[in-house]
Amino acid sequence: MSGRSFIGETRIEALPGDARGFAYGDGLFETMRVHQGVVPWWAAHRARLEAGAARLRLSLPTATTIEGVLAELFDDQGDGVAKLIVTRGGGGRGYAPALDAPPVWRLSRHPFPQAPRAGGLVLRWCETRLAVQPALAGLKHCNRLEQVLARGEWNDPTIEEGLMRSTDGDVVCATAANLFVLHGTRWSTPRIDRCGVAGTCRAWLLSQTGAAEVRMAPAEVETADAVLLCNAVRGILPVARLGERVFAPHPAVAELAQRLAHAHPGFAAGPLL
Amino acid sequence: MSGRSFIGETRIEALPGDARGFAYGDGLFETMRVHQGVVPWWAAHRARLEAGAARLRLSLPTATTIEGVLAELFDDQGDGVAKLIVTRGGGGRGYAPALDAPPVWRLSRHPFPQAPRAGGLVLRWCETRLAVQPALAGLKHCNRLEQVLARGEWNDPTIEEGLMRSTDGDVVCATAANLFVLHGTRWSTPRIDRCGVAGTCRAWLLSQTGAAEVRMAPAEVETADAVLLCNAVRGILPVARLGERVFAPHPAVAELAQRLAHAHPGFAAGPLL
Incomplete structure (x- = not known):
């Protein structure tokens, strides 16, 4: 892991002790697949980050600055994962947000996660529920204790992910992936x-x-008939089992994975295909 | 503001870039009033911290270590605020909690907040709601975006606090204080x-x-008939106004504030009395 931290446009050697990210999780993040030094979905990541920052009234570094640091961290034109965390600047005690402080942010490089099991993922149901909070729904924000608790429910390494329900009982997602299910020829995914x-x-x-x-x-x-998980690092992940329920490999999932690899060659070089 | 950061028992110069506190708000905090170098409610803060750590399966520094750093930061036997943040160690990407990693934690010293207006606080209703999440309820955890959003709703300096409701519509608390209301001789406070x-x-x-x-x-x-806010730094704060509603000073609130000052002399020296 290598990383660079900044306040606004200024490189800093370490995160400030009074960072609001550390105190309140007052920030947003993006986890991005990098292929030959390039983030295939950068435009989508950037758009989501900007939408989230508008909702939280969070200052962002400029896209040019982020792109420059990305290029620096991946100057070997290598593959891997880039993680960007942008938190509100200003420090100090108290919740009142400093709206004009430059953000405290960090971009880091990581290896690809472990390859998933051939044949599809094994899932479980998590007991930890997701609270219903429309003000934060959809955002990739840094308040992630629910996911930490859910992921801490099991340590059986044969189980790769857990599905989470809301406190109302609706299925929402896995701890670190979205969910799509197929009935006949009809795909559906939980509202977020x-x-x-x-x-x-x-x-x-x-x-x-x-x-x-x-x-x-x-x-x-x-x-x-088929279930898949997806995220921006691992792409499309077929599900083989959920508790006792076994899902046979399904051509519609394989077809989508091929389509993704065709659209974004970075996903063809990944652990799955 | 002065502070000290640690991993386990080891002093560190700066927070690690991959701190889970920064990435996920994966931690707990305590904000404590200090009077003549002593925290009058240390036993209660410590008990809450330990209860929270048990629920989140978070490792804590020993009480002796925390007490040593407190004594160091307040070696002038002065007054002020001590803020303790304890986050899960282990770093790395991914939600899976490292259950045996020593915690990344920080203790800092701050001045007292601004004294409240004589005659009582002016409050407003916040629009931002608190999500219903029994798994985290009661804990002083570091996932505080709801409070940040709520406190960001106003910048009128004459309004000192905002009351928050849950997504179900129940009144819960102020952004940084609990709430008690008096009807006749009967006090009540929201369940947490x-x-x-x-x-x-x-x-x-x-x-x-x-x-x-x-x-x-x-x-x-x-x-x-009367409303008060309370927290561990500011003690008991009478409320003078909530939106258009004006509350006359009430002897029951004054009596409680006197009783607190008698029980814990630290609160007699505070901004209120």
Whole structure:
């Protein structure tokens, strides 16, 4: 892992002790797949970051600055993961946001995560629920204790992800991925207007499949013909098992993965295909 | 502001770039009034911290270590505020908590906040709601975007605090204080089993008043004979106005403030009395 930290446009050696990111999780992040030094979905990541910053009234570094640091961290034209965290500047005690302080932010490079099991992921249901909070829904913000608690529910390494429901009982997502389910020829995915993250790969899949955005009951997952998870680092991940329920490999999932690899060659070089 | 940062028992010069506190708000905090170098409610703060750490499965520094750093920061036997943030160690990308990593933590010293207006606080209703999340309710955790958004709703300096409701419409607390209301001789305070923080001053007031813990409708605040806010730094704060509603000074509030000053002389030296 290598990384660079900044206040506004100024490089800093270390995060300030009074960073609001550290105190309140007062920030946003983006986790991005990098292929040969390039982020194939940079435009989508940047658009989501800007939309989130507008909702939280968070100052952002300029896109040019971020792109320059990205190029520096990946100057070997290598593959990997870039993680950007942008937090509100200003420090100090108290919740009142400093609206004009330059942001405290960090961009870091990481290796690809472990390759998923061939044949598809093994999932479980998480007990930890996602609170319904429309003011934060969709954002990739830094208040992630629910995901930490959910991911801490199991340490069986054969289980790769867990599905999360809202406190109202609707299925929302996995701890670090969005969810699509197929019934016949009809794809659907949970709405993310009450909780959950508006994933960049989710957006791509919506555009490709015309999936319906629905309030999804657990039974809609368990009775599906096929289930997939997706995120911006790992692309499309077929699901092989959810608890006792086994899903046979499905040609519609394989076809989408091929389409993604064709559209964005970075995803063809990944762990899955 | 002066502060000290640590990983486990080891002093560090700066927070690590991959701190989970920064990435996920994966931690707890305590904000403590210090009087002549001593935290009058240290036992209560420590108990809450330990209860929160058990729920989040977070490692803590030992109480002896924290007490040593407190003594160092307040070696002038001065007054002020001590803020302790304890976050999960381990760093790295991904939500899976490292259960055995030593915590990344920080203790800092701050001046008292600005004294409240003589005659009582002026409050408003916040539009930002608190999500219902029993898994985190009561904890003083570092996922505080809701409070940041709520406190960002106004910048009129004559308004000192805002009352927050849950997404279900119940009154819960102010952005940085608990709430008690008086009807006749009966005190009540919102339950904090669905959202909100189990404040140390709230606990003291519960023990003193026998207040009922209730699901509280906004009308119960607006029709009260007296309203007070409380927290561990500022003690008991009478409320003079909530929007258009004016509350006359009430002897029951003054009596509680005197009782607190008697029980904990640190609160007699404060901005209020």
